[in-house]
Amino acid sequence: MDAAQHVHxxxxxxxxxxxxxxxxxxxxxxxxxxxxxxxxxxxxPGGRVETVRQGDYWINVGTQFTExxxxxxxxxxxxxxxxxxxxxxxxxxxxxxxxxxxxDPIALMFRTRMSFMDRLGMASVGARVLxxxxxxxxxxxxAKKVRAKLDRRLASYxxxxxxxxxxxxxxRSWSGQWMGCEPEETAATQLVxxxxxxxxxPAKVPNFTLPVGGNQTLTDILSADLGERLRLExxxxxxxxxxxxxxxxxxxxxRDLRVRAKRAVVAVPSDVAxxxxxxxxxxxxxxxxxxxxxxxxxxxxxxxxEGPQPWDKFFGVSTPQLSFQAIFNHAAAVRNGGARKPGGxxxxxxxxxxxxxxxxxxxxxxxARFAKDLLSVYPQLEGKLGEGIVRRHHxxxxxxxxxxxxxxxTLRNPLGPVHLAGDYQLDMPSLADAATSGERAAKAVLxxxx
Numbered sequence: 001m002d003a004a005q006h007v008h009x010x011x012x013x014x015x016x017x018x019x020x021x022x023x024x025x026x027x028x029x030x031x032x033x034x035x036x037x038x039x040x041x042x043x044x045p046g047g048r049v050e051t052v053r054q055g056d057y058w059i060n061v062g063t064q065f066t067e068x069x070x071x072x073x074x075x076x077x078x079x080x081x082x083x084x085x086x087x088x089x090x091x092x093x094x095x096x097x098x099x100x101x102x103x104d105p106i107a108l109m110f111r112t113r114m115s116f117m118d119r120l121g122m123a124s125v126g127a128r129v130l131x132x133x134x135x136x137x138x139x140x141x142x143a144k145k146v147r148a149k150l151d152r153r154l155a156s157y158x159x160x161x162x163x164x165x166x167x168x169x170x171x172r173s174w175s176g177q178w179m180g181c182e183p184e185e186t187a188a189t190q191l192v193x194x195x196x197x198x199x200x201x202p203a204k205v206p207n208f209t210l211p212v213g214g215n216q217t218l219t220d221i222l223s224a225d226l227g228e229r230l231r232l233e234x235x236x237x238x239x240x241x242x243x244x245x246x247x248x249x250x251x252x253x254x255r256d257l258r259v260r261a262k263r264a265v266v267a268v269p270s271d272v273a274x275x276x277x278x279x280x281x282x283x284x285x286x287x288x289x290x291x292x293x294x295x296x297x298x299x300x301x302x303x304x305x306e307g308p309q310p311w312d313k314f315f316g317v318s319t320p321q322l323s324f325q326a327i328f329n330h331a332a333a334v335r336n337g338g339a340r341k342p343g344g345x346x347x348x349x350x351x352x353x354x355x356x357x358x359x360x361x362x363x364x365x366x367x368a369r370f371a372k373d374l375l376s377v378y379p380q381l382e383g384k385l386g387e388g389i390v391r392r393h394h395x396x397x398x399x400x401x402x403x404x405x406x407x408x409x410t411l412r413n414p415l416g417p418v419h420l421a422g423d424y425q426l427d428m429p430s431l432a433d434a435a436t437s438g439e440r441a442a443k444a445v446l447x448x449x450x
Contacts, residue, residue: 156182
């Protein structure tokens with residue numbers, strides 16, 4: 001008897017592959033209108049969204065912020081998830097042993113013990129960012145030309161002619177902090193936009209929020225709403241067309257299983273999509289091949305201090321000369337007046353090449369290095385740091401080499417009954433973009449089923 005006859009098979013309207021933010025948003029959008037099944041290879045939903053909680057505080061040990069408007073914010077509001085605002089909080093920079101508020105350019109340039117060459121290098125980098133900043137969001141023809149030029153350049157152009165180790169360290173730190181890669185790995189657009197908005201548009205800071213309880217608060221709710229329609233530890237082997245629909249083969253608990261569905265939403269990273277979609281046309285393969293991913297090592301620390309602290313006013317601190325490149329203060333979202341509760345929560349980030357080197361070390365050594373450098377920034381935390389919570393992320397924020405973004409429109413189009421979703425589909429990859437892409441794919445599926 002043919003072994004294929006022993007494969008357990010079921011029929012659904014739609015199968016969603018991947019239970020990250022894009023997949024969860026697609027599935028919950030579909031769930032009231034279609035019989036949906038979600039397959040996730042990991043033992044937990046949420047993908048790069050993960051939160052560790054302790055008492056009144058939490059640490060996002062995956063994706064840090066929610067931002068902007070759109071389906072992600074709508075979902076938080078729909079489910080009544082309280083959000084702590086970062087309005088009134090700012091970014092700081094630790095350079096040459098001094099911490100300065102980045103909202104004060106004078107302090108940045110003259111209170112950080114920089115040499116003349118360092119100031120000149122920082123000024124050169126700043127001028128290049130500021131010259132592009134007015135065109136980053138405009139829809140004018142000139143703005144489109146400027147962005148197209150940035151798309152054709154490596155982000156390392158910011159350092160062209162700069163003879164300052166400090167300026168180079170800062171740019172590499174920002175690249176690692178925001179994108180998890182090196183300036184030589186990515187087109188300039190994404191990095192320049194990230195730096196430009198942070199430096200030139202402080203009004204955007206209130207759009208960065210932290211859901212109370214962490215980003216996982218929402219993915220927990222969406223997963224709970226799906227109930228038994230979400231299957232964890234279900235590794236998809238292939239998604240193939242079958243007539244007007246699809247057949248999905250996967251493995252769970254050592255068993256070969258199969259789902260036949262009218263439609264599929266594939267919401268997985270590019271390399272996974274290439275592996276499970278054997279019938280991809282060449283244009284789609286090339287587009288997925290163009291996507292690269294940043295990598296991070298994150299160490300979270302719950303703290304045990306009392307009373308107001310110097311870090312309370314900062315939601316983030318860039319640390320280009322330390323063993324990590326940034327400190328994010330999750331407790332800043334709940335420091336909005338009133339009595340300050342004891343304790344706190346800080347996350348230290350290393351990205352790009354720095355993360356690559358740390359991947360080789362044991363968790364205990366990484367946590368010890370980060371704790372030592374964190375205390376050098378805030379000696380007030382001596383004896384107040386909890387045990388380091390280490391996470392290694394080999395694949396987080398998508399980015400592109402020069403010219404690579406031009407292939408993206410291909411991935412916004414369905415492959416017959418197979419629809420794609422992921423934060424690579426929009427202009428600035430983020431958690432919000434992942435949610436938007438999932439909702440869009442679900443609506444396209446529902447329209448196709450009418």
